[in-house]
Amino acid sequence: MTTADTTQEKPTAPTISEPAAAVANVLCPDTRGRAVNDFDVYAEEEIEPELLGEEDARGLTQDGKPHIATQHEREAAVTTWLLCSAQPEGRDRVRQQWREGGIALLKCGAVFAAVRMKGRLVRAAAGVDENSELKKIDAFLARALFGGPVFVDTHSGNYYALVPPSTQRRREWAAHRHSPEAECLGRDSYLGVPRAGFTEPNHHWCYWSVPMDGPGDLCTVEAISQLVTVGRRRLAMNQGAACA
Numbered sequence: 001m002t003t004a005d006t007t008q009e010k011p012t013a014p015t016i017s018e019p020a021a022a023v024a025n026v027l028c029p030d031t032r033g034r035a036v037n038d039f040d041v042y043a044e045e046e047i048e049p050e051l052l053g054e055e056d057a058r059g060l061t062q063d064g065k066p067h068i069a070t071q072h073e074r075e076a077a078v079t080t081w082l083l084c085s086a087q088p089e090g091r092d093r094v095r096q097q098w099r100e101g102g103i104a105l106l107k108c109g110a111v112f113a114a115v116r117m118k119g120r121l122v123r124a125a126a127g128v129d130e131n132s133e134l135k136k137i138d139a140f141l142a143r144a145l146f147g148g149p150v151f152v153d154t155h156s157g158n159y160y161a162l163v164p165p166s167t168q169r170r171r172e173w174a175a176h177r178h179s180p181e182a183e184c185l186g187r188d189s190y191l192g193v194p195r196a197g198f199t200e201p202n203h204h205w206c207y208w209s210v211p212m213d214g215p216g217d218l219c220t221v222e223a224i225s226q227l228v229t230v231g232r233r234r235l236a237m238n239q240g241a242a243c244a
Contacts, residue, residue: 074213074214075196075197076196077214077215078196078212078214078215079098079195079196080215081111081215081216082106082111082193082196083095084110084111085106085107085108085110085111085112086106086107094106098195099195102194102195102198102203102204102206103192103193103194103195103204103206104192104193104195105190105191105192105193106190106191106192106193107189107190107191108165108185108186108187108188108189108190108191109165109168109186109187109188109189110165111165111216112162112163112164112165112218113162113163113164113165113166113167113168113184113185113186114160114161114162114163114184114185114189114191115160115161115163115167115173115182115183115184115185115219115224115228116158116159116160116182116183116184116185117158117159117160117161117181117182117227117228117231118157118158118159118180118181118182119152119156119157119158119159120157120181120235121181121182121228121231121232121235122137122141122159122227122231123137124230124231124232124234124235124238125140125144125227125228125230125231125234126140126141126144127234128140134152134154134201134209135201137209138209138210141159141209141210141227142209142210144223144226144227145161145210145219145220145223145224145227146219146220146223147210147213147217148161148162148163148210148217148218148219148220148223148224149161149162149208149210149211149212149213149217149218149219150162150208150209150210150219151193151194151206151207151208151209152206152207152209153192153205153206154201154205154206154207155205155206159209160185160191161219161224162212162218162219163184163218163219163220163221163224164218164221165186165187167184167186167221167224168184168185168186168187169186170184170221172225178228178232181228181231181232181235182228182231182232192206194206194207194208196208196211196212199211
């Protein structure tokens with residue numbers, strides 16, 4: 001599945017309910033357009049009851065003890081959050097795509113944007129060659145992006161870092177300063193996103209190099225900019241050395 005840059009009528013943004021927001025730790029904006037955070041999340045889907053258990057909105061169990069989320073709960077909450085990028089009537093289709101093929105087509109610009117980075121750029125930033133193990137690059141990305149979520153398409157070699165939707169409006173990305181090595185995919189772009197839990201190369205050809213730790217836990221724009229800048233500088237140095 002590839003990224004499609006097509007223009008369509010702007011859909012009504014999906015929303016999540018108060019229980020879902022509690023589990024997903026997402027702040028929802030006013031539906032009249034007055035956002036209270038940077039993720040442009042809107043509200044109205046019930047999260048699966050089994051995800052809530054006996055935890056209340058404060059993250060405490062009924063006996064007052066802190067609730068420690070399991071990996072399954074985190075992945076389920078991340079899945080619910082990612083579904084916010086799909087219109088309510090399309091969420092069953094997204095679930096089916098994840099269930100049957102392991103990857104689903106999601107619209108960028110609602111709850112996240114994505115920075116697409118060529119594999120050679122990422123390898124240059126990491127200081128490794130094309131024969132390096134994928135997990136070595138994964139470990140580098142986890143450090144460089146402070147745990148921000150990234151997945152890789154091993155067919156194309158491209159890496160996709162999830163960032164706040166406002167990233168596409170920043171001057172460096174709006175002016176395509178890093179093209180063709182890196183581009184920001186925002187509104188009117190669609191992206192094939194692997195299901196939560198695919199975190200190893202043997203799980204799927206498209207997997208999370210750095211899994212999303214929690215709903216709305218995105219890469220910082222500053223960390224992405226630094227990684228891309230370092231990668232481009234090293235690519236230029238390598239090309240200069242090759243021509244010398």
